[in-house]
Amino acid sequence: MKLRKLFSFMQFTALAILLTACSDDENNVKKANAILYFCAPEWVGESFSWTEGTAIFTEINTDSKTSLELTSNDQVNIPEGLYSISVEGKIKYGDNTTNVRGSKENLLISAPSTTIEITLSYYTTSSGIVFQEIYTTGSPKSTGTGGLTGDKFFKLYNNTDHTIYADGIALLETPILTSDDYEYTPDPIKSSFYTQVVYVIPGNGTQYPILPGKSIVIADQANDHTSNNGLDLQNADFEWYDETSTGADTDNPSVPNLDKWYSYSLSIWTPTNQCNRAFGIARIPVSKEDFLNDYYLECTYIHPANGKTMSKKGYLVPSEWILDAVNMSAKSNFKMLATPVSVDKSYAYVATTISDNSRFGKSIIRKVAETKENGRVILQDTNDSANDFQCGVTVSYKQ
Numbered sequence: 116m117k118l119r120k121l122f123s124f125m126q127f128t129a130l131a132i133l134l135t136a137c138s139d140d141e142n143n144v145k146k147a148n149a150i151l152y153f154c155a156p157e158w159v160g161e162s163f164s165w166t167e168g169t170a171i172f173t174e175i176n177t178d179s180k181t182s183l184e185l186t187s188n189d190q191v192n193i194p195e196g197l198y199s200i201s202v203e204g205k206i207k208y209g210d211n212t213t214n215v216r217g218s219k220e221n222l223l224i225s226a227p228s229t230t231i232e233i234t235l236s237y238y239t240t241s242s243g244i245v246f247q248e249i250y251t252t253g254s255p256k257s258t259g260t261g262g263l264t265g266d267k268f269f270k271l272y273n274n275t276d277h278t279i280y281a282d283g284i285a286l287l288e289t290p291i292l293t294s295d296d297y298e299y300t301p302d303p304i305k306s307s308f309y310t311q312v313v314y315v316i317p318g319n320g321t322q323y324p325i326l327p328g329k330s331i332v333i334a335d336q337a338n339d340h341t342s343n344n345g346l347d348l349q350n351a352d353f354e355w356y357d358e359t360s361t362g363a364d365t366d367n368p369s370v371p372n373l374d375k376w377y378s379y380s381l382s383i384w385t386p387t388n389q390c391n392r393a394f395g396i397a398r399i400p401v402s403k404e405d406f407l408n409d410y411y412l413e414c415t416y417i418h419p420a421n422g423k424t425m426s427k428k429g430y431l432v433p434s435e436w437i438l439d440a441v442n443m444s445a446k447s448n449f450k451m452l453a454t455p456v457s458v459d460k461s462y463a464y465v466a467t468t469i470s471d472n473s474r475f476g477k478s479i480i481r482k483v484a485e486t487k488e489n490g491r492v493i494l495q496d497t498n499d500s501a502n503d504f505q506c507g508v509t510v511s512y513k514q
């Protein structure tokens with residue numbers, strides 16, 4: 116009896132050693148306690164609780180994900196590593212609740228514990244006018260040397276069951292790149308879409324209806340580009356026209372031009388063909404004059420290569436004015452969102468790297484969420500571009 120006991124003890128010990136050995140081999144990585152600390156939007160104050168919410172920890176090198184239910188806990192024990200964290204849920208404060216989101220990129224979590232502060236911002240899922248397609252790569256030149264500039268376009272879609280007027284909708288592009296992770300001072304994307312262009316659809320307010328389930332196309336040059344291997348955009352609804360002494364842009368007189376409020380460019384605006392910025396549409400509820408006077412911001416950052424102080428210039432469009440925003444990035448070049456997470460929590464892509472020549476001729480097209488009995492299509496819009504778009508697809512005009 117005594118011997119048998121000793122034998123089973125030895126067996127157990129051997130097993131334990133074996134298990135420890137396996138565990139050492141598999142997990143050379145120490146575990147760390149990741150503790151979340153949240154800053155709610157100002158109007159919420161400091162006292163709030165989660166009624167629903169999840170934090171997803173993604174280890175960047177292994178792409179392994181750990182999820183944490185925020186209603187029951189604010190910390191999780193995970194392997195040390197470099198993480199991105201995204202948080203989404205609903206918080207209760209007083210008698211009210213609000214949807215909130217937050218995120219952190221490239222954060223080192225190390226043992227024994229790492230405290231992570233996440234700023235939460237309000238978000239809403241829009242059901243109005245959305246980007247249906249973004250085509251800024253341009254069609255591949257027949258010479259094989261890049262893409263055309265003139266046949267880029269944005270397609271906007273009325274995702275509701277009622278007519279919406281396009282009059283007054285502004286088209287925007289960030290000066291901030293999603294392929295850089297600079298720290299900007301002051302932070303231009305804390306609660307605004309920071310833009311380097313403002314081109315506004317003209318009209319008296321009821322001039323350009325978009326019927327439910329219909330779209331409009333805003334082209335760079337509303338011409339027939341087919342002789343240059345491009346698209347026929349003669350029937351575009353609008354174009355943006357930049358008047359220059361060199362005539363670098365063209366003006367089709369039968370297609371209305373956007374009203375140019377501001378462009379960083381002294382010549383023509385060519386939306387990024389590297390697709391590493393964010394695009395937005397907004398309704399600006401103040402006059403052009405007031406907007407240009409009151410919403411300008413120059414921010415600075417330290418360039419990591421030379422240590423010099425550099426600047427970005429642009430206009431702040433408060434998040435509440437944004438109808439839709441889409442971050443774009445090449446998959447392997449993503450560093451940070453160029454917008455507040457409240458207007459878009461991820462990015463869509465056309466290619467794996469910003470220099471991938473296969474990107475020309477590709478666009479991103481919003482997914483269909485459902486088709487109503489009357490045939491009206493509802494597009495998917497969760498303000499989460501990675502989830503909402505078909506990425507790197509052939510431009511719709513060529514499908």
Ligand SMILES: [Ca+2]
Pocket residue numbers: 334335336354355356357364365
């Ligand atoms: Ca143009």
Ligand SMILES: [Ca+2]
Pocket residue numbers: 354356366367368369370371372
């Ligand atoms: Ca024109």
